Amino acid sequence: MSEPVLNIKNLTVSFPDHLVLNDLSIAVNKGDFLSVVGQNGVGKTTLVRVVLHQLAPQHGKIEYHPVFKRMKIGYVPQFRNIDEEYPLSIRDFVGLNLHDSHMPWLSKKERQKLDKIIAQTNLETIQNTPLGEASGGEKQKAYLAQALINDPDLLILDESTASLDNVRKFELLDLVKEFNEQQGVTVLFITHDIELAQKYAHDYLLMRHGTYQSGPIAQFKESDLEEAEHA
Amino acid sequence: MLSFAFMRHAYIAGTMIAIISGIIGVYVIGRNMSFLSHMLSEIGFSGASFGIFMSWPPLNGMLLFTIVSSVLIGQMSSKSSRREASISAISSLFLGSGILFLSLANKNASDATSILFGSMIGISQSEVNQILWLSIAVLVIIFFVYRDLRFDSFDHVGAEVKGVNTQLISIVFLVILALSVSVAAQIVGSLLIFVLLTLPASSAKHFTRTVSGMMIFSIGAALLGVWLGLYLGYLTNWPVSFFIAMIECAIYFGALAWNRIKNA
Ligand SMILES: Nc1ncnc2c1ncn2[C@@H]1O[C@H](COP(=O)(O)OP(=O)(O)OP(=O)(O)O)[C@@H](O)[C@H]1O
Ligand SMILES: [Mg+2]
Numbered sequence: 001m002s003e004p005v006l007n008i009k010n011l012t013v014s015f016p017d018h019l020v021l022n023d024l025s026i027a028v029n030k031g032d033f034l035s036v037v038g039q040n041g042v043g044k045t046t047l048v049r050v051v052l053h054q055l056a057p058q059h060g061k062i063e064y065h066p067v068f069k070r071m072k073i074g075y076v077p078q079f080r081n082i083d084e085e086y087p088l089s090i091r092d093f094v095g096l097n098l099h100d101s102h103m104p105w106l107s108k109k110e111r112q113k114l115d116k117i118i119a120q121t122n123l124e125t126i127q128n129t130p131l132g133e134a135s136g137g138e139k140q141k142a143y144l145a146q147a148l149i150n151d152p153d154l155l156i157l158d159e160s161t162a163s164l165d166n167v168r169k170f171e172l173l174d175l176v177k178e179f180n181e182q183q184g185v186t187v188l189f190i191t192h193d194i195e196l197a198q199k200y201a202h203d204y205l206l207m208r209h210g211t212y213q214s215g216p217i218a219q220f221k222e223s224d225l226e227e228a229e230h231a
Numbered sequence: 232m233l234s235f236a237f238m239r240h241a242y243i244a245g246t247m248i249a250i251i252s253g254i255i256g257v258y259v260i261g262r263n264m265s266f267l268s269h270m271l272s273e274i275g276f277s278g279a280s281f282g283i284f285m286s287w288p289p290l291n292g293m294l295l296f297t298i299v300s301s302v303l304i305g306q307m308s309s310k311s312s313r314r315e316a317s318i319s320a321i322s323s324l325f326l327g328s329g330i331l332f333l334s335l336a337n338k339n340a341s342d343a344t345s346i347l348f349g350s351m352i353g354i355s356q357s358e359v360n361q362i363l364w365l366s367i368a369v370l371v372i373i374f375f376v377y378r379d380l381r382f383d384s385f386d387h388v389g390a391e392v393k394g395v396n397t398q399l400i401s402i403v404f405l406v407i408l409a410l411s412v413s414v415a416a417q418i419v420g421s422l423l424i425f426v427l428l429t430l431p432a433s434s435a436k437h438f439t440r441t442v443s444g445m446m447i448f449s450i451g452a453a454l455l456g457v458w459l460g461l462y463l464g465y466l467t468n469w470p471v472s473f474f475i476a477m478i479e480c481a482i483y484f485g486a487l488a489w490n491r492i493k494n495a
Binding site for chain 1: 374378390440
């Protein structure tokens, strides 16, 4: 438990018209379950894009733990364009992310990985359903399965529960919790749902425009968030 | 029938064309590019006219125009609304000049009709060879980018997360699409390109739910259309493109009906 898997140091990101992240620092340890909260537009998704190397910061850096030569990150993005007409089955969709081989067909090892993740995410009975016809909760599970198929060290969920009802969102997070506890996957959970954060996360990062606050989730005060929302 | 060289040529070229159209068509559906492939076939028409004007083989003119324009289109805005407008603009430019080249070339009208509607029967040995090489080139390129192309075509957001170079993939795909359109036009003509390029793949998605399944189905549907179409054309002396179009449409409407019944 010595060095953090992800050490974010003095991160500053600005777009031509405005500053989004301002000197943000936080360390995330292996096996952590960190909930990132904050109002719309404070830069939660921007932070994720820097972690994923999709965006270069103006200042600061992110140190990844040296044990992971190249840290494997699974990411469930906030937006995805899957419409009703989407043709592929859930199983084929999840398998898109396999890349242990370059052949047009899946190798035996890849088929086993696919079977395993489908079973772990409870998608067996609906694996042949077209993803376009799946419910919101089933879609999120499929996205989760695709993100987890390569055994990532870090899993990032960007408001994956936003469109789910009270039953489905617990179902999804119970799954995430299992991966967190049993496989030691570090989790970054971006959400607006404080109840969920308090139930599942170990720590929190509250983002406001330009200032940040973090600590164990037990110390999180909802008044802080309200303050942030009215700021 | 196959004792005639021209029928053998037609069958060899038609088979290759059906295979690459079946594969490319699945990506065209996945990437929502039916509109673009239609435009590319019109651009192919002007390329062929330009070829005739320059006294080149029409296929070479077609390849030149479709490849250049697809790379141009690839460089342009990726916003889909702006994109359709700019694709229309580019294709009008090419189509307009195609008409000019054709009239300047001062050839008889049969050249134009064979480009527009296809002319299966006149394919020479050297044209067959060219079609074979181009098809093989398309297959080899697809083989090398298969996984990334599949990921990007069916889940663009996920592919970006994985770190796929989606811009490069997009350009590579446009080039192989241009090659396929030019090659397929040799048999069904540039007006009916989508008969082989999009109808079989659109039918496929009603029967199967995997990328590989869709490819197998749409290759099969394209092959059936081409083989049967050639045979019927041989028997009746009616245009081969007519039969291929009818067969592919029958498969497509059959797929829709099947879908209705299944969901009823
Ligand atoms: N590529 C970009 N160019 C310019 N501005 C951008 C870009 N991406 C994001 N922004 C701006 O940066 C700010 C932060 O955006 P971001 O998506 O990170 O917010 P967020 O915290 O994820 O919000 P939400 O809760 O709505 O998802 C917003 O004001 C947004 O308009
Ligand atoms: Mg966001």
